Amino acid sequence: MPDLLSVKNLKIEATSYPPGEPPKTVTLVENVSFDLQKGKVLGLIGESGAGKSTIGLSALAYGRGGAVITGGQVLLNGKDILTLGRDGVRTIRGCKVCYVAQSAAAAFNPAHKLGEQVIEAALRHKIMSRPEAEKRALYLFKVLGLPNPETFGDRYPHQVSGGQLQRAMTAMALCPNPELIVFDEPTTALDVTTQIDVLAAIKHAIEETHTAALYITHDLAVVAQISDDIMVLRHGKTVEYGTTKQIIEAPNQDYTRALVSVRQTKREEARDQSNTLLKIEHVSAGYANGFKVLHDVSMHLPKGQTLAIVGESGSGKSTLARVITGLLPPSDGKITFDGKELPRALSGRTKDELRRVQMIYQMADTAMNPRQTVRDIIGRPISFYYGLHGAKKTERVRQLLDQIEMGDRFLDRYPAELSGGQKQRVAIARALAAKPELILCDEPTSALDPLVAEGILNLLLKLQEETAVSYVFITHDIAIVRAIADSVAVMHRGKLVRFGPKSKVLSPPFDDYTDLLLKSVPEMELGWLERVLTTRRMESAGN
Amino acid sequence: MAGGGPITGPALSTGPAAGGEGLSQSAPVPGALVTPPTGVVTGTFWRRFTLRRPLAALIIQRLGLSVGLLFAVSLMIFGGVEALPGDFATTYLGQSATPQAVENIRKDLGLDKPLTERYLNWLGGAVKGDFGTSWASKNSVSEQIGNRLGNSLFLAFFAALVSVPLAVALGMLAVQYRNRLPDKIINVVSLAAISLPEFFVGYLLILFFAVQLGVATFPATVYDSMGFGERLSAIALPVATLVLVVLAHMMRMTRAAILNVMSSAYVETAELKGLSAFRIIAKHAAPNAVAPVINVIALNLAYLVVGVVVVEVVFVYPGMGQYMVDAVTVRDMPVVQACGLIFAAFYIFLNMAADILAILANPRLRHPR
Numbered sequence: 001m002p003d004l005l006s007v008k009n010l011k012i013e014a015t016s017y018p019p020g021e022p023p024k025t026v027t028l029v030e031n032v033s034f035d036l037q038k039g040k041v042l043g044l045i046g047e048s049g050a051g052k053s054t055i056g057l058s059a060l061a062y063g064r065g066g067a068v069i070t071g072g073q074v075l076l077n078g079k080d081i082l083t084l085g086r087d088g089v090r091t092i093r094g095c096k097v098c099y100v101a102q103s104a105a106a107a108f109n110p111a112h113k114l115g116e117q118v119i120e121a122a123l124r125h126k127i128m129s130r131p132e133a134e135k136r137a138l139y140l141f142k143v144l145g146l147p148n149p150e151t152f153g154d155r156y157p158h159q160v161s162g163g164q165l166q167r168a169m170t171a172m173a174l175c176p177n178p179e180l181i182v183f184d185e186p187t188t189a190l191d192v193t194t195q196i197d198v199l200a201a202i203k204h205a206i207e208e209t210h211t212a213a214l215y216i217t218h219d220l221a222v223v224a225q226i227s228d229d230i231m232v233l234r235h236g237k238t239v240e241y242g243t244t245k246q247i248i249e250a251p252n253q254d255y256t257r258a259l260v261s262v263r264q265t266k267r268e269e270a271r272d273q274s275n276t277l278l279k280i281e282h283v284s285a286g287y288a289n290g291f292k293v294l295h296d297v298s299m300h301l302p303k304g305q306t307l308a309i310v311g312e313s314g315s316g317k318s319t320l321a322r323v324i325t326g327l328l329p330p331s332d333g334k335i336t337f338d339g340k341e342l343p344r345a346l347s348g349r350t351k352d353e354l355r356r357v358q359m360i361y362q363m364a365d366t367a368m369n370p371r372q373t374v375r376d377i378i379g380r381p382i383s384f385y386y387g388l389h390g391a392k393k394t395e396r397v398r399q400l401l402d403q404i405e406m407g408d409r410f411l412d413r414y415p416a417e418l419s420g421g422q423k424q425r426v427a428i429a430r431a432l433a434a435k436p437e438l439i440l441c442d443e444p445t446s447a448l449d450p451l452v453a454e455g456i457l458n459l460l461l462k463l464q465e466e467t468a469v470s471y472v473f474i475t476h477d478i479a480i481v482r483a484i485a486d487s488v489a490v491m492h493r494g495k496l497v498r499f500g501p502k503s504k505v506l507s508p509p510f511d512d513y514t515d516l517l518l519k520s521v522p523e524m525e526l527g528w529l530e531r532v533l534t535t536r537r538m539e540s541a542g543n
Numbered sequence: 544m545a546g547g548g549p550i551t552g553p554a555l556s557t558g559p560a561a562g563g564e565g566l567s568q569s570a571p572v573p574g575a576l577v578t579p580p581t582g583v584v585t586g587t588f589w590r591r592f593t594l595r596r597p598l599a600a601l602i603i604q605r606l607g608l609s610v611g612l613l614f615a616v617s618l619m620i621f622g623g624v625e626a627l628p629g630d631f632a633t634t635y636l637g638q639s640a641t642p643q644a645v646e647n648i649r650k651d652l653g654l655d656k657p658l659t660e661r662y663l664n665w666l667g668g669a670v671k672g673d674f675g676t677s678w679a680s681k682n683s684v685s686e687q688i689g690n691r692l693g694n695s696l697f698l699a700f701f702a703a704l705v706s707v708p709l710a711v712a713l714g715m716l717a718v719q720y721r722n723r724l725p726d727k728i729i730n731v732v733s734l735a736a737i738s739l740p741e742f743f744v745g746y747l748l749i750l751f752f753a754v755q756l757g758v759a760t761f762p763a764t765v766y767d768s769m770g771f772g773e774r775l776s777a778i779a780l781p782v783a784t785l786v787l788v789v790l791a792h793m794m795r796m797t798r799a800a801i802l803n804v805m806s807s808a809y810v811e812t813a814e815l816k817g818l819s820a821f822r823i824i825a826k827h828a829a830p831n832a833v834a835p836v837i838n839v840i841a842l843n844l845a846y847l848v849v850g851v852v853v854v855e856v857v858f859v860y861p862g863m864g865q866y867m868v869d870a871v872t873v874r875d876m877p878v879v880q881a882c883g884l885i886f887a888a889f890y891i892f893l894n895m896a897a898d899i900l901a902i903l904a905n906p907r908l909r910h911p912r
């Protein structure tokens with residue numbers, strides 16, 4: 001069978017303009033080749049900066065943000081689409097090749113109805129008449145399992161949920177009946193329980209319509225469920241290219257092996273339940289507009305241990321962290337810290353009470369002042385809480401940099417000069433600088449690549465051993481809970497569903513929600529998706 | 544900007560822009576009244592109304608704010624005029640002012656009454672459209688202003704008619720040729736136009752078109768007896784001056800607003816659908832750039848009405864601005880107060896209109912969940 005898409009020796013470059021320096025040309029992708037047959041799915045996998053999105057967009061002859069395809073060929077049905085010219089590529093885009101973006105919320109135009117946007121490409125390329133396109137959209141809404149498919153298209157993007165938007169985006173890509181779809185991290189921004197539905201819907205729709213796909217993701221477990229072949233990329237180059245079975249079960253390269261075995265660290269939980277550090281009793285909280293986010297939540301955390309709070313977006317887990325810090329005073333209930341009740345609001349707490357509870361955020365980027373050096377960022381709590389200045393302060397900053405496994409040479413760097421993992425390490429050092437007893441970690445690893453995230457988790461565990469600090473670790477990722485927690489609290493829609501030691505919470509009998517949550521986490525195993533879906537169908541048939 | 548709440552801007556997109564690897568976590572944001580939560584809502588009637596009909600609530604809020612603001616401004620104008628140094632009586636009588644004569648005039652004008660009583664009288668009249676009698680000419684202020692305001696609006700209307708479409712078109716042109724020669728030329732010329740004060744631009748135009756070329760009329764005075772065509776040719780130069788002054792600002796903001804939208808993920812989506820450049824700009828970019836552009840246009844329209852003072856004086860044009868300047872020189876307080884209040888009302892009204900239009904242009908508010 002002839003190849004639908006054949007990419008040969010692709011080279012993509014971008015020119016950057018650093019201030020005060022001559023323009024630099026950066027190679028994003030080099031010497032990448034692959035073939036894709038009709039109806040097949042190729043997974044492109046790698047960490048951020050691996051060039052996977054850039055390669056995906058080259059199938060539409062598109063360069064994002066100044067990226068230019070400077071070498072190689074992209075053959076679609078044997079014809080090089082790179083030589084088509086401005087008007088020529090328009091006959092490919094939205095017609096033969098369609099694109100599904102990572103954030104459907106941003107990729108849909110807020111000003112137009114979903115239905116109009118879904119059928120737009122099919123109409124503009126004169127592939128279908130309006131009634132035909134509307135009929136197809138309705139069919140796709142049904143295939144993708146969208147609620148009320150008849151009226152779904154009349155809604156505006158902000159009126160539907162993130163998971164529905166992502167499915168609508170898939171419908172938009174499928175509508176003109178393309179030969180190839182590029183999926184660019186279509187489920188990354190979704191909760192696990194939503195991800196599994198979208199994943200199943202995409203897989204079903206691809207099979208149903210015999211469309212070929214390039215599936216881009218950083219999550220090997222996800223891509224293993226959907227693709228026939230996998231290409232592992234790093235720094236714009238091919239690391240390994242083979243069938244899904246071979247990559248998952250018998251990887252040839254060290255890097256692939258690391259990706260396959262990532263997140264398999266598990267930690268035994270501490271049994272000692274005496275010596276409570278943090279106690280949350282019947283806490284409720286809401287925002288000024290009268291909307292209640294937390295309902296009667298109680299949990300506790302012993303000294304030197306880790307409490308993982310797990311839940312989807314909107315479950316109230318970050319709100320709970322805000323309540324503990326005092327940023328959002330609770331409307332009911334009380335919080336006891338080391339045997340003493342904490343004042344509700346931030347303004348009522350003493351400097352020492354503030355010092356003992358520190359916080360690490362999801363986005364280290366936005367949590368640091370971009371115009372301060374690492375020395376200033378870490379030094380600020382040192383001078384604020386301990387009044388140290390000059391050489392003494394620098395000495396302490398050096399110690400902390402040492403603790404987070406970064407050296408002196410980072411002292412005078414700015415956040416922009418650090419990688420994502422390094423930034424998060426600096427944020428950890430800043431929290432440690434106050435010598436706190438409790439650190440609230442709000443999804444500190446969810447914006448990081450798996451291998452980098454694992455490094456951060458190991459660092460947090462090491463620091464806990466060294467300093468006996470306690471963590472409240474907020475996450476949506478069960479694998480992380482397994483790796484680091486002693487006790488676990490499962491939250492859903494502002495209520496506490498389940499709380500206890502890790503071994504109890506994560507083993508049966510389960511309540512419905514925890515069961516769903518645990519079963520939705522993709523596993524690095526072929527056929528996992530089918531198995532879960534089959535069990536689900538059987539269960540719902542049995543009920 | 545009057546009552547510029549958190550809703551005036553277009554930036555209501557959620558989630559990170561495409562390209563990032565990060566997970567978006569949508570925690571409820573306090574103060575963002577965009578999504579009415581679906582939970583049980585308690586509270587006052589107004590709070591429930593806000594959640595059920597956010598659009599109507601926002602518009603009512605804007606209207607209320609505008610009325611309140613106008614009231615506050617009336618207080619400030621009255622207080623400010625009252626606090627001005629100098630006195631109509633002494634100015635009017637000149638050297639021959641005896642204490643007795645000054646006292647008589649003050650009594651005639653009612654200046655001996657207490658401040659609050661005079662304010663309430665003035666405000667009560669103003670609400671009904673009666674601004675009292677001019678001290679200098681003894682004519683009804685409302686009548687005189689009626690004429691003058693018509694002239695000023697005539698000038699402002701034609702300036703807007705030329706400048707608004709021109710600014711939007713030039714802004715779009717600059718976007719189309721972004722960072723290329725046409726864009727750079729438009730930018731440099733508009734920057735120069737912004738930097739020159741309007742009286743300077745006015746005199747330059749007079750020197751060039753009226754004195755050297757002799758193609759334009761100066762002074763730009765219009766009379767009741769003039770026909771429509773004559774009027775138009777008379778106001779050509781002041782209109783040109785005003786256009787030059789406001790054009791650059793509107794053009795640059797249009798350019799910035801459209802560029803901002805053009806770099807968004809949904810425009811990339813449109814591009815990856817293989818749509819034509821025209822359709823992308825007209826159908827996908829423009830509706831989302833409306834709100835910021837409306838704001839700038841309203842601000843400049845307000846400037847056209849309010850800021851014409853200098854231009855009217857330069858061109859000897861019988862509008863509100865010149866009337867007000869004349870009144871200030873003779874301390875004719877009722878006229879100054881009336882002009883001030885009308886200018887303020889225009890400013891507030893245009894800003895309110897812009898706010899409401901921006902709210903209406905926001906699909907999230909037009910179609911709540």
